[in-house]
Amino acid sequence: MYKLHIWKSAIEDGFPKRDEETYEFTKKPTFSDMYPLLDCDMIEILHGYDTVSYTHLTLPTKRIV
Numbered sequence: 001m002y003k004l005h006i007w008k009s010a011i012e013d014g015f016p017k018r019d020e021e022t023y024e025f026t027k028k029p030t031f032s033d034m035y036p037l038l039d040c041d042m043i044e045i046l047h048g049y050d051t052v053s054y055t056h057l058t059l060p061t062k063r064i065v
Helices: 031-037
Strands: 002-012 017-026
Touching: 002 031, 017 031
Parallel strands: none
Antiparallel strands: 002 017
């Protein structure tokens, strides 16, 4: 499953207003699938994961003085 998150930001009555819309796709969405949902001329694609991997973090095994 793929999710498309659209974050919108605007100023209303002098205060920032932020909205998020989420759309789910059963297959990887194409640009043709996404453009009707967006009101812009550029798409930035970010890859995300539901879990965090800490395998890249290592602690020193020996204290260096």
